[in-house]
Amino acid sequence: MNNNQVELATKKLPAQFKDLEHLVEEWALPNERVRYAKLVSISKAHLQVFFDEMLPPAKSIMDYLAPYDVKELKGELLTLYQLLVTFVETAHPIELNWSTTNIEFSEEPTRLNFHGPSADH
Amino acid sequence: MNTVPLAPSITVFKGDRSKLENKVNLLERIQPAYFKGEVEKIFKKSWLPITSTAELPEPGSFIVVEVPPLKASILVVRGSDGEVRAFYNICRHRANKLEMSERGVKKSFACEFHGWNFSTRGKLVGVTDETQFVGLDKNEYGLIAVHCEVWETFVFINFDDKPSQSLKDWLGVMYNGYQGFFDTREQIAHWSIKVKANWHVTINAFTEGYHSLFLHKATLPDYQGGNDNPMRHRPFLEIMEHHGRYSAKANPLHKMTPVEKLCYEAGRLMYPAFPHIDTSAPDFPTSVNPGRVENWAFDITELFPCFVLINGVNWHQCMWFWPIDENHTEIRVIDYAYRAKTIGDHLSHSYFRVRNREVFREDISTMEAIHASLKTGVMGQVVLSQQEMLLQKHYSVAKEMMEHTE
Numbered sequence: 177m178n179n180n181q182v183e184l185a186t187k188k189l190p191a192q193f194k195d196l197e198h199l200v201e202e203w204a205l206p207n208e209r210v211r212y213a214k215l216v217s218i219s220k221a222h223l224q225v226f227f228d229e230m231l232p233p234a235k236s237i238m239d240y241l242a243p244y245d246v247k248e249l250k251g252e253l254l255t256l257y258q259l260l261v262t263f264v265e266t267a268h269p270i271e272l273n274w275s276t277t278n279i280e281f282s283e284e285p286t287r288l289n290f291h292g293p294s295a296d297h
Numbered sequence: 298m299n300t301v302p303l304a305p306s307i308t309v310f311k312g313d314r315s316k317l318e319n320k321v322n323l324l325e326r327i328q329p330a331y332f333k334g335e336v337e338k339i340f341k342k343s344w345l346p347i348t349s350t351a352e353l354p355e356p357g358s359f360i361v362v363e364v365p366p367l368k369a370s371i372l373v374v375r376g377s378d379g380e381v382r383a384f385y386n387i388c389r390h391r392a393n394k395l396e397m398s399e400r401g402v403k404k405s406f407a408c409e410f411h412g413w414n415f416s417t418r419g420k421l422v423g424v425t426d427e428t429q430f431v432g433l434d435k436n437e438y439g440l441i442a443v444h445c446e447v448w449e450t451f452v453f454i455n456f457d458d459k460p461s462q463s464l465k466d467w468l469g470v471m472y473n474g475y476q477g478f479f480d481t482r483e484q485i486a487h488w489s490i491k492v493k494a495n496w497h498v499t500i501n502a503f504t505e506g507y508h509s510l511f512l513h514k515a516t517l518p519d520y521q522g523g524n525d526n527p528m529r530h531r532p533f534l535e536i537m538e539h540h541g542r543y544s545a546k547a548n549p550l551h552k553m554t555p556v557e558k559l560c561y562e563a564g565r566l567m568y569p570a571f572p573h574i575d576t577s578a579p580d581f582p583t584s585v586n587p588g589r590v591e592n593w594a595f596d597i598t599e600l601f602p603c604f605v606l607i608n609g610v611n612w613h614q615c616m617w618f619w620p621i622d623e624n625h626t627e628i629r630v631i632d633y634a635y636r637a638k639t640i641g642d643h644l645s646h647s648y649f650r651v652r653n654r655e656v657f658r659e660d661i662s663t664m665e666a667i668h669a670s671l672k673t674g675v676m677g678q679v680v681l682s683q684q685e686m687l688l689q690k691h692y693s694v695a696k697e698m699m700e701h702t703e
Contacts (some may be wrong), residue, residue: 197571208486208552208650231555238563241640264560264644265651271554274515279655281662288658292487292631294650 189259190252193237196259199226204258205223207297209290216278216285220269225279227270230263304683307526309588312393312536316697317689324677326695327495327668332623338702339695340366341456341603343539344467346615348373348452349631352400353381357417360400361386365619365627366456366496371443372396372406373452376418383445383454384419415440448472451480469537471598474584479613482633486650489629490662492667496603496620497691501627502660503605503616504597504687506531506545512663516656520569521594523548534686539601541690544586547571547594560648563603563641565611567634567649568595572610601689601694611635612649624668630657645684665686 189197203226205211215223237260241253249257269277278285300315325331328598345364352360352373359374372395376680386407388395388408396406397414405422406415414423420439424430444455446464453464465472492499502508509517510529526546534543553570554559566572571594576586585608595609607614617629632650637643669678681688 208647212651212654229586234559238559238640238644242563244640246637246640246643261644261647264556264647267554267556267648268516268652268655271517272518272555279659279662280515282658283492283661283665287490289489290487292356293484294486294488 186251186255188239188252189256191257192240193233196233198231199229199259200255202226203262204255205262206258207290208265208294211262212285212288212290214262215266215269216269218277220274224270227263227267230259234260234263245285301683306530306683308531308684309533309590310536310683310686311534311588312541314536314686316693317536317686318693319681319683319689320606320678320687321681321692322678323495323671324498324674326497327623327671329623332620334699335620335695336366339698340620342461342698342702343602344446344453344455344460345602346451346453346462346600346617347371347383349484349615350381350447350450351450351482353452356400356463357402358400358405359396359403359406359417361396361398365621367456367480367588368454370394371454372421372440373445373454374398374406374417375418377404380418381445381452382419383443383452384440387441388413388415389421389440390424392617395440410656418549428450449477450476450482464674468600469540471537471540471542471584474587476582478582478585478608479633481636482613483636484631485634485646486632486654487630488657489627490622490661491625491627492664494626494664495599495622495623495671496618496626497695498667498671499626499664500599500603500605500618500691501688502664503607504541504599504691505545505682505685507684512659513656516652516659519548519551519571520571521545521548523550528684530684532590532593534684535587536686536690539694540599541601541687542584542587542596542598543687544588544590545594546590547592549592557648557652560641560644562676563643564637565635565642567612567645568609569652571595574610599691601691614653624672626664650700 187200207213237256240258244253298493327649347362348360353375356379358378359372362371364371372384372386375381386395390411390413393408393410393513395408412425419442421435444460450463471481501592506529531543531544561570576593577589578657595607598606603618612634615631619627621627634646637646
């Protein structure tokens with residue numbers, strides 16, 4: 177994954193996953209920094225809706241993407257990959273039964289800085 | 298001083314405990330004058346890891362690293378001859394900051410102020426309008442070097458005029474203990490945060506496992522512990538001349554969540570799931586699972602004064618706790634993992650870094666509160682369990698350097 181690929185993503189998904197297209201705008205996010213910002217800004221109920229919709233097809237999305245090299249992904253495939261990574265990187269508050277999407281007693285979430293790979297992909 | 302006796306536990310303790318104390322005064326350490334002393338006697342006298350050779354893949358590759366306790370900007374560069382060197386990032390003409398970008402590859406370094414030019418080996422190779430400098434000998438105006446040595450993939454510097462120990466002696470038994478263990482890794486996460494807390498308080502949050510059952514109950518409910526080790530005692534803990542380390546034991550009953558399972562089955566097992574590997578083979582690096590404990594999960598090593606290395610089978614984490622002053626610390630974290638080849642590997646990386654990030658954020662959550670409490674002056678002394686022996690070690694080494702360093 178590299179910075180140039182961010183511009184190559186589309187709002188569309190491969191035909192097999194068309195029914196997830198309504199999630200793209202909000203959830204196909206390009207890097208850890210923005211996925212984190214999204215996570216700590218939403219309610220758990222809101223996250224739960226995304227999680228519940230993504231969990232059943234997650235394995236088939238992985239299998240669909242498996243033949244590809246991440247660095248070569250573009251267009252619909254890149255969008256699908258970003259949607260899947262957002263799911264992976266936001267699953268823990270649901271799976272660990274947190275009361276919110278943020279850890280308890282956390283430092284102000286916006287104080288954490290993201291660099292290098294955390295800012296790029 | 299009498300050595301504190303050991304209480305029964307599963308922990309195998311190794312090393313000289315005779316200088317350790319289980320009560321430590323933190324209040325004196327958060328005073329400005331004390332901190333000034335620490336900069337002179339600790340930070341200017343220790344070997345400090347500052348970056349990785351992965352940042353310096355080819356001749357001319359460089360990285361600029363700010364070292365807050367010294368208020369120094371350090372230019373680390375792989376020279377045209379392949380050697381890694383460190384210099385103060387200062388132009389020798391009028392002391393302007395020489396290299397402004399954080400990293401890159403260059404044939405030479407030109408100062409933006411008047412165009413003085415330095416080679417990748419630190420030599421002054423070009424002075425603009427040179428005839429106007431009467432009697433200038435360019436050999437006398439190379440970049441100011443800082444002692445620099447490479448160990449495994451780590452680049453260390455030492456600000457002392459004449460370091461009292463070589464890096465090899467400074468690292469002791471660890472020097473030959475990893476043998477390429479870090480070579481095949483790639484960087485997968487990098488975070489930083491400035492906290493209003495003394496640097497001792499910040500590093501102390503990462504060098505004991507006693508807290509994991511409590512502070513991390515929401516993020517790591519079952520990765521350690523289990524029926525035979527409910528309080529998550531360290532199976533192995535070692536005190537060295539400057540440094541300290543312990544291993545953590547995996548809980549064989551750890552239950553992977555559905556997404557954890559999905560990712561780690563497509564890639565490799567990473568924290569908080571731990572693959573079983575045979576670390577008893579004679580050629581397995583001696584400093585990885587140094588106590589050869591069963592159901593090994595990971596090791597935590599404090600490289601004194603302000604660096605923590607955490608290593609598992611397929612990943613390692615580098616953490617710096619750089620003091621800015623006696624009340625503020627900049628924490629930098631870089632996560633590395635086995636090199637990804639497939640989508641499944643990338644998803645394993647993603648799952649790991651986020652789970653790890655949340656644990657890190659929990660660790661941060663206590664620091665400012667502790668520092669604020671100490672600042673009231675009501676309670677200056679803390680008491681430490683033998684499971685917190687790396688903190689005892691940290692303070693005994695710090696005390697010795699403060700008392701005996703010239």
